[in-house]
Amino acid sequence: MPHIRISDVVKTYPPQRRGGDPVTAVEGVSLEIERGDVFGVIGYSGAGKSTLVRLINGLEPVTSGSIEIDGVDVARLPERRLREVRQGIGMIFQRFNLLRSRSIKGNVAYPLEVAGTPRGKRAARVAELLDFVGLSDKADAYPEQLSGGQQQRVGIARALAAEPAILLADEATSALDPETTDEVLDLLARVNRELGVTIVVITHEMDVIARIANKVAVMERGRVVEQGSTYDVFTAPQTETARRFVRTVVRALPDGDALAALREKHEGRLLTISFTDAGASEARVFGALARAGVDFNLVHGGVDDIQGRVYGLLTIAVRGDEGAVRAALAEVGDGVTVTEVAL
Numbered sequence: 001m002p003h004i005r006i007s008d009v010v011k012t013y014p015p016q017r018r019g020g021d022p023v024t025a026v027e028g029v030s031l032e033i034e035r036g037d038v039f040g041v042i043g044y045s046g047a048g049k050s051t052l053v054r055l056i057n058g059l060e061p062v063t064s065g066s067i068e069i070d071g072v073d074v075a076r077l078p079e080r081r082l083r084e085v086r087q088g089i090g091m092i093f094q095r096f097n098l099l100r101s102r103s104i105k106g107n108v109a110y111p112l113e114v115a116g117t118p119r120g121k122r123a124a125r126v127a128e129l130l131d132f133v134g135l136s137d138k139a140d141a142y143p144e145q146l147s148g149g150q151q152q153r154v155g156i157a158r159a160l161a162a163e164p165a166i167l168l169a170d171e172a173t174s175a176l177d178p179e180t181t182d183e184v185l186d187l188l189a190r191v192n193r194e195l196g197v198t199i200v201v202i203t204h205e206m207d208v209i210a211r212i213a214n215k216v217a218v219m220e221r222g223r224v225v226e227q228g229s230t231y232d233v234f235t236a237p238q239t240e241t242a243r244r245f246v247r248t249v250v251r252a253l254p255d256g257d258a259l260a261a262l263r264e265k266h267e268g269r270l271l272t273i274s275f276t277d278a279g280a281s282e283a284r285v286f287g288a289l290a291r292a293g294v295d296f297n298l299v300h301g302g303v304d305d306i307q308g309r310v311y312g313l314l315t316i317a318v319r320g321d322e323g324a325v326r327a328a329l330a331e332v333g334d335g336v337t338v339t340e341v342a343l
Helices: 049-056 080-086 104-114 119-132 148-160 176-197 206-212 230-235 240-247 256-265 282-291 322-332
Strands: 005-013 023-033 038-042 064-068 091-092 164-168 200-204 215-220 222-231 269-275 295-306 309-319 336-340
Touching: 005 049, 023 049, 023 215, 023 222, 038 049, 038 148, 038 206, 049 064, 049 164, 049 200, 064 091, 064 222, 091 148, 104 119, 104 148, 104 215, 119 148, 148 176, 148 200, 164 256, 176 200, 176 215, 176 295, 176 336, 200 206, 206 240, 215 230, 222 230, 222 240, 230 240, 256 269, 256 295, 269 322, 282 295, 282 309, 282 322
Parallel strands: 038 200, 038 215, 091 164, 164 200
Antiparallel strands: 005 023, 005 064, 215 222, 269 309, 269 336, 295 309
16 A cells, blocks of 8 residues: 555646636646655756645645545544644744744754643754754754754754655755755755655755655646656656756757857767666766777756766767677676757
């Protein structure tokens, strides 16, 4: 049984003005999220991804469809039962949502106070969580005394206070600088790896997906237009929306003015070589070409690491016999695709 099963979910809001049309934010979305996944949901503003998060934790009722957590349809639960389910779901936000009037330890303790956890047990849990996120020395500080990255780490500690099985991260790094983003993503990866928490990451940043998500769903206009393993979506995107996101991370093929400049600068045919981690490598590709006596230059691209797996996308200018080029690349083995760059 999937940890979270979303089946044909629709969320429609009433017209925003009199005589207007209803607004459908989520339309026919179906997803299965396995226990222990880090599942990314990516889309541009207005794609419906943040609405989907609110549906998962029951902050918004679905218009139709079902959302099951461990086989229980949260969309059909009365409020009392829904509150119980929410205790097993942690949430972290883009703007941290810390209580300014409370100290750091007070913020982390807050959900435990609401749950009625005894004072001694509460203090021990807060100390444990602050140590886990590396902020034991900031326990008595207040949010305004911390950097953005530190505040988000407090947010993660607070979200973990009740030992949730699921953590929802809604644009959790979009307000942070790149270095701090890396620190927060490393922490989320630890939460998943060491605590076994299933994480749903909502983002518009494909590099966040590449860093920590093992699966991804791409949303556009309320619909899921593509989903699969992160590696498969990165290396072989099937929709233009997914391709646009992938191009922000993976070194894309040259086109337009960039392609024209390459053609003017380099003689010969331009070939794009893509390879996966199924036995190929940049060194093997270049070595095979050199042994065949093929004259070539690397003119564009590089090799990326996606979830610990290799994906290379290289454009080379080759001069010489086409048969020798093909034979050399055939020698490299599986996982290599060669495409001539169109004029």
